[in-house]
Amino acid sequence: MNSNHVPLTSSEIGNLWMAYQEKTMLLRFLEYFLEHVENEEIQQILKSTYDSSEQIVESIKNIFQQEGAVIPLGFTVNDVNKGVPKLFDYLYEPMFLHLISKIEASLFALYSTMSYRKDIRQLFKQLTANAQEMYDQCAQFLLDKGVLVRPPFMTMPKEISFVKDKNYLSGFNLLREKRSLNAIEISLIHHAIEANLTGMQLMIGFAQVANDTKVKEYFVEGMKLSKEVETTLGEYLRQDYIEPPATHAGKATNSTVAPFSDKLMMYITNLLGSFSIGSNALGGAFSLRSDLLVTMARLTQKILPFVKDGGEIMIKHGWMEEPPQVEDRKKLTKT
The missing domain is CATH 1.20.1260.10 (Ferritin, core subunit, four-helix bundle)
Incomplete structure (x- = not known):
């Protein structure tokens, strides 16, 4: 060398x-x-x-x-x-x-x-x-093609302002109306809904064609989870009279013949689940309304076990390729 x-x-x-x-x-x-x-x-x-x-x-x-x-x-x-x-x-x-x-x-x-x-x-x-x-x-x-829905437009800011009231961070105060979502929060919600709309159709298609019964059930669970993310976050937009993104295109057909192996379909589902966890973490980190932060955390708590369950299914069937491993030097300390 x-x-x-x-x-x-x-x-x-x-x-x-x-x-x-x-x-x-x-x-x-x-x-x-x-x-x-x-x-x-x-x-x-x-x-x-x-x-x-x-x-x-x-x-x-x-x-x-x-x-x-x-x-x-x-x-x-x-x-x-x-x-x-x-x-x-x-x-x-x-x-x-x-x-x-x-x-x-x-x-x-x-x-x-x-x-x-x-x-x-x-x-x-x-x-x-x-x-x-x-x-x-x-x-x-x-x-x-008119398929991709842009995030909502808004009035351009005309002056610089600073937060003066700590209630800006609150989303749980029942005695006062919640403030409207800011541009950053809207963008993160829109991004999450958009991703889950595409992911939900993927799960529907996979559930129709999966060969293994447990794998099929797993994709049905993924379909429901994507729908929950979409509807839960969409409600935040509706409260501010903003229509959540939706599309008429890209639906699953009624085919029941698998174009991919269960192994491949499980891998990409795991990848999308991990991506969703990261997106929710990002959304929670940059959301200044406490109720939205809690909602993002709650959704993440549902996605985490879903991803874990997927990993266990892949291991059971021998579908999870093991990443490169460092030498186990702990063995040297054992007598």
Whole structure:
């Protein structure tokens, strides 16, 4: 080995491993979508995303090979079934990628700040740029089609003001009316509802086609949980006479034939659950109304056991690939 060669750190290995899992999962979805896509513009978005994702997977493979590390299994062609009916209808493909781009942009930007070797920093910088490009393409397409609902407009602020009353933080005072949501709180609520609308249709579709009974029941639970998040947070907007986001597109069809393995469907459900926990934590951290903060925390308390249960199902069936592990030096202390 070159004396100037800097080995990968534990964080770099872990994040490359995570990126490989997510990207190989995405490739399987894209293969399925490309088989059924009819709209030419959507096809171009899917193809460009597939090409860039495939290139990233090969780059990660090369890094692991150069470091003498085993290449993860991730998700393969065995996890997607060709020639089956469409599971999702009109415009779901860009809606799905719109959601995935939000997850990727957040994850890969974080991974880039946890990387120290120059080539790894550059790789995650490219991954972040790819995710942002995917978001731009999908958002613009969905806006042009009238499918993506913008957050509510508001009057532009004309002066600077400071909070003078501690009741600004309260949402539980029964003797006075709650203040209206501020722009930051509205944006976080809108973001959470938008993600759960797409996720709910994914859960409905998965519940229809899952092979294992317990897995099917798990997706039904995920469907109900997404609905609860959407309706609970939507009520905060309605109290301020703001209509929550909704869309007529991207519904699950009535197909009962699985396009994906139960393993793949469980993985992405776990990923979405983890993303939802992070979103609620962010929403709680930046919400200044105490009732909204408590609601975000309560929803998180319901999502956490859901994600844990999913992990246990994956372990039971041998679907959870184990991340790279450090040497267990604790054994050296045992006699």
